[in-house]
Amino acid sequence: MARERISQADEWQTWAQRYDIEGGVRTFESGLTVKVFFGALFVGLLMMPGSIYLSYVSGQSGAAAAPWVAVILFTELARRSFTTARRQELYMLLSLTGAAVGSGMQYRSFIWYAYFVNTPQAISYEIADKIPAWVVPAGDSAGVLTRSLLHPDWLLPIGIYLAGKFLGTLRVVSGQYILFRLTADLERLPYPMAPITAQGATALAETTGKQETWRWQVFSIGSMAGLIWGFIYIGVPALSGVMMSQPIQILKIPWIDFTQSIEGFAPTGVFALRTDFGQMLFGFVLPFPVVMSEFVTAMLSQFVLNPHILYPNEILHQWHPGSDVRATVLFNGLDFWRSYDIGKTFTLGLVGMAASVPMLFKLRKTQKKAGERGSLATPPNRGDFPLWLMGILWLIGMGGFVWLIHWMVPNFPVSFLLGFAFVYTPINSYITARTFGVLGRDLFEIPYLHEITFILSRYEEIDIWFAPLPDEDYGAGTQGWRVLELTGTTFTSNLAATLLIMPILIISGILVQHFIWQIAPIPSAQYPFVQMMWPINATNECLMKTSLRDGNSEIIQAIRGDYVAAGFTSSLAIYGMLWVLKYPSMWFYGIIGGIGADPGSMVARLLGAIIGRFYMIKRFGLKRWFMFNPVLAAGFACGVGLIGMGTVAIALVSKAVIVKPF
């Protein structure tokens, strides 16, 4: 039977309809109240230490749990006080608690660079002593050696970060708002994914009524599953790590490596089973074709392509028997896959452009024909801002940012910074805002933009690799404004809440990160995930940051034009042939994600997708199952997050106790 051709916009909007809520709200109220503000701050700051600790132990912060805990507490209190919680309040609570719990993570890069500056990799690549003082103090400074973010050595890095944060807030808020007005008000784009986010607050607002709904039941099931899983995966290693020098891991974190076991029949193949089965929940939510095609392609890559085509033809030549997953991935990457992936990334950029440019043409055509778009008039009481004011704020924010970067890297050509700031950023953001408005996701990205810029600028100092560049994208953030609109929350209340909570979070974030660093060195056996991953990341960062030095670095030598061309052209061919055969574009994103990847990292997601598709949808029906999904995921995250919070509390207390020898 012939397939019907569907455009990408149709395809993704259909997907989004699964989560759609009825209509939209057109009456606006403030979501910011004193109880919301302090409630968010209380729960957010309570869970922030757990979230940071979890990210070092298991690689996942579990931060998603905090907003839901806050909402549950809030709705329960409302029920017992015989009052109701408004959806505006709940949405504000979700967003403020999310910001509060995530605030510690903003200082993670300080911990990373404090580790990186003293790694053997950074020393052997001769970059340890060239890392600028505005990134991290010197490796032998007291601030690094005593693991203290409160030491005066950190004043400059933290000061620069705060200046950037202030200017960033000006730019991001104003930039997003201007684009939202253009795409949502003027062009009337649908933002198909916004209802999914809005649904959380909408759903739980109902529960403060008299009747209990299915949502509590589903949330509780998710929470219990999260508690059990969290105890096995995070609780046992974290608690045993408090008492023993080597923590007990029921399931090895982050993976069980089968690479050496398969080398007999699949030399150069990789299979490391990722043990984080919480990933199953992603499988429930992600489109089935994406998960399936990703896994099948990854299996073919590791069991056919690598061992039986690339290895016999000596394209993969550095691998030797006995290599584990990390060595195999590194060797295969240097021999072939790194080059191939560069080409693949260019395809994603080109395909995104091919999909988004015709949309711009279509807009002009539709405007002429229908004449219904083109008005910047705003709904009453939405809490809008004057566009001219936002324009001025953006110019101040961006101008200040360019000046700051120029101060950090004075010899880097200013013309590149100005070009990025005032030409590239507006165009790039507008295109992304449009694709978010139509497809609910980003399509357009120029890969390796920084690297290309550094080559063109002929600037050879290493400091530019540590500096931010003003190539920004506010497009994705426009969706947040649409969610505010759907939940009926006034824009002014959202902005006021953000500005009020920011100073508190800046200070508390530094303090908590400091205390967690004091528990034990990061990485160390206390933090198995970072102990496993950060040395690899350090090697990769060294390779990347020295890639353009002297023109003969290891990574530049590893990049081969014919392999890059193979990645680029084969990906284009896959995309083109799927279009010719009328397959949905989802298959393309799955196949591209799976080529060269480790199938072991996808097993949990695949299980989730199969259970969802072949059992849950049949059992509950498509619409109902996809209504359950976000609530179930929230409950699970909540359970895992609670375990993380509990274990970090015990760890902090045990480290605070000084054992006397008598």
Add this chain to the structure above:
Amino acid sequence: MEKLASIIIVIGTVLWLVSVLFLGGRWQWQMFAALVLTVGIFIAHFWEELSEGKKERTTKDDN
């Protein structure tokens, strides 16, 4: 236009296979195939977005 786009994409794909299997995988030939494929993909998307008289339909949710 749909057929034209399909033919160009198929030609591009065949060209790439030939460049890999019989021309030693030289990047010049591969990039030529990429150029052909790019033209085909752009035509395909322009046709998809701008074609007149597209029938209104509800896309089947078969995922």
